[in-house]
Amino acid sequence: MHPNxxxxxxxxxxxxxxxxFGDIGTSPLYVFSAxxxxxxxxxxxxxxxxxxxxxxxxxxxxxxxxLLTLQADNKxxxxxxxxxxxxxxxxxxxxFPAALGAxxxxxxxxxxxxxxxxxxxxxxxxxxxxxxxIVPGNALTIGIIVGIISLLFFFQQFGTKVIxxxxxxxxxxxxxxxxxxxxxxxxxxxxxxSAFNPxxxxxxxxxxPKGFWLLGSVFLCTTGAEALYxxxxxxxxxxxxxxxxxxxxxxxxxxxxxxxxxxxxxxxPLNGINPFYAxxxxxxLLPAIIIATLATIIASQALISGSFTLxxxxxxxxxxxxxxxxxxxxxxxxxxxxxINWILWIGCVVMMLYFKESSTMEAAYGFSITIAMLMxxxxxxxxxxxxxxxxxPVLLLILAIFLSVELSFFVANVAKIKQRxxxxxxxxxxxFIMYIWYKARKITNRFLHFESIAPFxxxxxxxxxxxxxxxxxxxxxxxxxxxxxxxxxxxxxxxxFSKRPKRADVYWFVHIDRTDEPYTMExxxxxxxxxxxxxxxxxxxxxxxxxxxxxxxxxxxxxxxxHDLEIGINDExxxxxxxxxSADIRYVLIQKFLSIENEFSFKDSFILNSYFAILNLGQxxxxxxxxxxxxxxxxxxxLVVSPVVNIPLKRIxxx
Numbered sequence: 001m002h003p004n005x006x007x008x009x010x011x012x013x014x015x016x017x018x019x020x021f022g023d024i025g026t027s028p029l030y031v032f033s034a035x036x037x038x039x040x041x042x043x044x045x046x047x048x049x050x051x052x053x054x055x056x057x058x059x060x061x062x063x064x065x066x067l068l069t070l071q072a073d074n075k076x077x078x079x080x081x082x083x084x085x086x087x088x089x090x091x092x093x094x095x096f097p098a099a100l101g102a103x104x105x106x107x108x109x110x111x112x113x114x115x116x117x118x119x120x121x122x123x124x125x126x127x128x129x130x131x132x133x134i135v136p137g138n139a140l141t142i143g144i145i146v147g148i149i150s151l152l153f154f155f156q157q158f159g160t161k162v163i164x165x166x167x168x169x170x171x172x173x174x175x176x177x178x179x180x181x182x183x184x185x186x187x188x189x190x191x192x193x194s195a196f197n198p199x200x201x202x203x204x205x206x207x208x209p210k211g212f213w214l215l216g217s218v219f220l221c222t223t224g225a226e227a228l229y230x231x232x233x234x235x236x237x238x239x240x241x242x243x244x245x246x247x248x249x250x251x252x253x254x255x256x257x258x259x260x261x262x263x264x265x266x267x268x269p270l271n272g273i274n275p276f277y278a279x280x281x282x283x284x285l286l287p288a289i290i291i292a293t294l295a296t297i298i299a300s301q302a303l304i305s306g307s308f309t310l311x312x313x314x315x316x317x318x319x320x321x322x323x324x325x326x327x328x329x330x331x332x333x334x335x336x337x338x339x340i341n342w343i344l345w346i347g348c349v350v351m352m353l354y355f356k357e358s359s360t361m362e363a364a365y366g367f368s369i370t371i372a373m374l375m376x377x378x379x380x381x382x383x384x385x386x387x388x389x390x391x392x393p394v395l396l397l398i399l400a401i402f403l404s405v406e407l408s409f410f411v412a413n414v415a416k417i418k419q420r421x422x423x424x425x426x427x428x429x430x431x432f433i434m435y436i437w438y439k440a441r442k443i444t445n446r447f448l449h450f451e452s453i454a455p456f457x458x459x460x461x462x463x464x465x466x467x468x469x470x471x472x473x474x475x476x477x478x479x480x481x482x483x484x485x486x487x488x489x490x491x492x493x494x495x496x497f498s499k500r501p502k503r504a505d506v507y508w509f510v511h512i513d514r515t516d517e518p519y520t521m522e523x524x525x526x527x528x529x530x531x532x533x534x535x536x537x538x539x540x541x542x543x544x545x546x547x548x549x550x551x552x553x554x555x556x557x558x559x560x561x562x563h564d565l566e567i568g569i570n571d572e573x574x575x576x577x578x579x580x581x582s583a584d585i586r587y588v589l590i591q592k593f594l595s596i597e598n599e600f601s602f603k604d605s606f607i608l609n610s611y612f613a614i615l616n617l618g619q620x621x622x623x624x625x626x627x628x629x630x631x632x633x634x635x636x637x638x639l640v641v642s643p644v645v646n647i648p649l650k651r652i653x654x655x
Contacts, residue, residue, distance in 0.1 A: 014172060024222065028258070069380060095438050470503065
């Protein structure tokens, strides 16, 4: 987080508007048209609908996320993985709700750019002269929307440092515009303000025909709340909470303005009219559409950036295979993941081509977000219980409020499955990958065998000075999973001593400790034997990419400058100094493959075979650890999890 965003300032609030509230801020484009749909406009429907929207924003967005969930920050960072990093130690099974919440949030996010951008562009249908040109669902309209989305994804590789500075002012104009036109309509029909009474929401859900199922459309007003929490680290809690006051007033004013227009317009039913554009004077319609389009692009950008962050955290917390992660700018936290970028692009384009217009997307949007919110509620319960140590009655009351609201939304959104069956495939795939990766890593880690390094120090020393053995490297570096500085994997020792021993002047054992904090970058050095055997421990935050080659050069350089490292063993060993930091450094990576000499249960077999199949599709360890260099050796060893014990092989004697 930028230091200036730790406190509430005008600049901080403006930046927050541009980063945090894009998704939830553009929801007025489609929420009320989804609630009304093709139904006959009645007082019960309009008053009940707007009351439901207001109380959803109050209970779900304001109470749960703005006031409570934002408190669950991990050193200033938010999101479901940050929350999981805080509470996982209290219940080890919490990995599953974390994975399920992250996967569903990512999957349903594919529809956010299409529904937002299409809702904005389709407004051109109301501009004189464009009625028969920009028609929702026609080839030209779809082409324009797909073109905008494609350009957005194309420019991700360059970062958003330059255009990002304009996000705040644009969103300020957007919120000011929707608030102004909403207030104007309310002044024409002030009685609509009585919908603040929650009785109207109760009446709609209880007495309107199939009124409960309208919650599926009402829920669209708060779908951006989970993304809001994920972006906590970009702006800080105080800036989000203060700016939400302005955002909520703008949203409520616009929603009530749309409701007022519906009641005074006499329209019944809408016949394709979007109430959002109907409250805007025709003379200002084109500028309003341009502003709306820019706002939806910003909302889509926030979603894409959030998806990159989510996957990056999943990689670092062993929920996702290692993939290429790039840093297009020097802005902290701004990353670019090519594979995820193009998967999201394909998903968005397919959604647009399949649904064709925003009104059909409304019927499919939101189901998975309810699951993500329920998973956050589950993790929040343990946060409030073990971290905040709140009393049981308070905990149960808050949990009852959250669950009653979210389970109601979940049940109402279940009806959307038939419109969104294709999403289920993507969601199941994401959950499957996260589950398999997490469980398989737990299984394989159980079969790591560690040895005390002390008994091997003399052997390593003797090998290092044995000139009869061919020299393998001046500096030989292994990555170790041993948490203790007194241990090392048995397979590393076998790699050094077995078959052809690897003679080196200095043996380095490098361990990476992932911290719960997001941006930690620390290291410590312990010389097990001076200038012969050295252990380096890196403490890296879960948002830091482990570029070990770069980090090790930094470590060696600082050790030379402080005279902690002086290599001059013999005439054939090049002296290491600050001008010769890369002198004959060689890394050895040990990779496992699943041996055929295993006999295990169907479950373990399925998990491990799936794990190694996914592993082959992911990024290599060499790239994952920043070792894109020619002097990295890969050694493959068989993984025997459950060796075959009884072999029904009989010897026969030839007659």
